[in-house]
């Protein structure tokens with residue numbers, strides 16, 4: 084249900100909810116193309132954006148309101164940990180909550196599909212760690228930066244004496260170089276401070292972007308990366324381009340039926356896209 088008008092320089096779209104206007108400020112933009120192709124390419128992008136905005140509205144109609152997130156005051160790496168029932172809170176941040184379990188099941192299924200050597204970054208509540216063990220892997224290396232959480236990971240490891248589990252305490256940025264190559268990687272960390280939040284969560288194409296060069300460097304040919312995508316039902320073009328800069332192909336699935344609580348500060352939709360990025 085969109086109205087459209089187009090001159091040589093403007094594209095305008097409006098729906099009952101949003102209006103979008105694109106002004107070409109330079110004749111150089113796509114200037115080498117035939118004007119018909121130029122118009123087609125730009126209209127397509129604007130129509131995609133309008134469709135995305137409307138879809139976002141439709142998603143928000145049937146989910147929780149969510150809550151404002153307070154800023155990170157103390158760096159997460161050294162901060163005290165509070166584990167109350169169904170969530171893990173570090174430095175005032177909801178770092179992990181139990182409603183993510185179905186999502187973690189999908190991420191674990193993807194990362195463990197070779198049943199080979201798997202790297203997990205971020206232990207959190209140990210939900211995905213347990214699920215990776217259930218999937219069955221040859222070895223399971225876990226990097227965890229917070230000392231209290233790393234201690235919980237070592238305790239968890241002691242409950243799995245027959246599995247090859249290696250807990251590596253430290254930030255992945257500082258320790259990954261020593262760890263060799265893997266068949267599967269599951270990445271699920273949280274920004275350590277507001278500077279990381281602003282860059283990795285707000286500005287980058289996707290939170291995973293800052294990890295991609297290191298992931299690719301430590302994955303064997305055919306190895307698979309899965310991660311917390313922060314995408315509701317598909318991937319943005321920016322996100323796909325970032326992945327395809329390092330990976331041969333990407334497979335997509337959607338985990339539906341998610342139920343974040345009304346006061347969740349980091350997710351509100353009832354689904355999340357899951358990715359298998361193949362090296």
Ligand SMILES: C[S@@+](CC[C@H](N)C(=O)[O-])C[C@H]1O[C@@H](n2cnc3c(N)ncnc32)[C@H](O)[C@@H]1O
Pocket residue numbers: 159178179187204205206207208209210211212226227228229232253254255256271272273274275
């Ligand atoms: C969202 S939780 C992981 C949840 C986990 N997948 C689960 O199922 O319970 C994020 C974890 O990553 C850890 N972390 C954050 N930044 C990290 C980094 N740079 N390197 C390693 N671990 C990190 C946090 O301390 C936290 O334990």
